[in-house]
Amino acid sequence: MNIGVLALQxxxxxxxxxxxAPDVNVTIVKKVEQLEGLDGLVFPGGESxxxxxxxxxxxxxxxxxxxxxxxxxxxxxxxxxxLMAREIVGQVEPHLSVMDMTVERNAxxxxxxxxxxxxPMKNVGEDVQAVFIRAPIIRSVGPGVTVLAExxxxxxxxxxxxxxxxxxxxxxxxxxxxxQYFVQMVRESLxxxxxx
Numbered sequence: 404m405n406i407g408v409l410a411l412q413x414x415x416x417x418x419x420x421x422x423x424a425p426d427v428n429v430t431i432v433k434k435v436e437q438l439e440g441l442d443g444l445v446f447p448g449g450e451s452x453x454x455x456x457x458x459x460x461x462x463x464x465x466x467x468x469x470x471x472x473x474x475x476x477x478x479x480x481x482x483x484x485x486l487m488a489r490e491i492v493g494q495v496e497p498h499l500s501v502m503d504m505t506v507e508r509n510a511x512x513x514x515x516x517x518x519x520x521x522x523p524m525k526n527v528g529e530d531v532q533a534v535f536i537r538a539p540i541i542r543s544v545g546p547g548v549t550v551l552a553e554x555x556x557x558x559x560x561x562x563x564x565x566x567x568x569x570x571x572x573x574x575x576x577x578x579x580x581x582x583q584y585f586v587q588m589v590r591e592s593l594x595x596x597x598x599x
Contacts, residue, residue, distance in 0.1 A: 406443040406589055407432040409467075411457040413447030413482070417574035421582035426590075435466045443476040443589035446483025448536070448572050451508065454482055455498050464499075471501040476565040476592050478585040484568035485539050492542060502566045503545030510540035510557075511570070520571075524552040524560060524581065532578040533559070533571035540570060565592055 407430040408418045419429045422445065430437055432444070444467075446454075458464050471477050471487075479487040485506050486498040492507040511518075517536040524531040531552070541558035544550060552560035552569070560569040560581075567588065573581040 404428065404443075404586075404589060404593060405430060405441050406445065406586065407437060407441040408445045408447060409463075409483075410447075411461070411463075412449030412454050413480075414572065414574050415447060418445050418447055418480075418582070421574050421579040422586060424583070424586055427586060435462055438466050438470055441470070441475070442593055443478070443585065444470060445585070446477065446479040446486050447574070448481030448483060451482040451485040451498065454486060458486075458498075468499055468501070471499065471566070474565055474592070476567070476585065476588045477501065478567040478582075478588075480569050480574065481536070481538055481572055484541070484570060487566060487568050488541075489545075502561075502563050502568055503548055504558075504561060504563075504568065505542045505544075506539045506570075507542050508539050509537050510542075511535050511538040519576075520554055522552045522554060522559065525549070526551065527584050528580050531573070531581055532576040533569075533573060534575040535559075535571045536575075538570040541568070 405428045410431045410433045487502040488506040489500045490505040521530040523529045548563040
């Protein structure tokens with residue numbers, strides 16, 4: 404099983420460490436050609452407008468959309484979730500627009516207002532460790548989207564079929580359960596592909 408981590412910005416190594424499993428090969432994706440043969444992909448945090456600029460600069464835009472539209476699992480954390488959203492508050496155009504949700508950038512405040520929380524997360528655990536740094540909020544989701552976690556009534560993690568998104572940085576903790584949940588999504592996606 405091959406899972407890639409898009410290596411344009413963000414805590415790449417931490418994501419790699421959290422995804423690693425005996426049956427998982429992790430690819431640090433720096434070139435478009437490396438998307439070939441991947442079974443799943445992680446969009447790390449960072450700064451969404453900078454990431455989009457780099458996606459455009461290195462020719463990733465159409466290949467990433469194609470990857471997602473092929474139904475392959477994609478996991479976006481923090482800025483990665485913003486890249487995936489169909490709508491962004493205060494922004495005319497979305498980025499990749501693959502997930503039926505509306506997000507608001509920096510909704511939890513600036514860098515100095517960063518915080519950690521333990522979240523009950525559907526299908527994952529009752530005390531999943533989450534680090535919020537200039538985090539977005541998922542303001543609303545479409546009918547096909549499952550809310551996985553909330554913080555003070557705001558949606559901070561959601562899933563739509565093969566797409567997984569969260570407002571926080573699970574890679575900055577020692578708790579890898581959310582990443583392993585994504586790895587399991589990739590396993591199941593591969594099993595379905597074999598069956599069909």
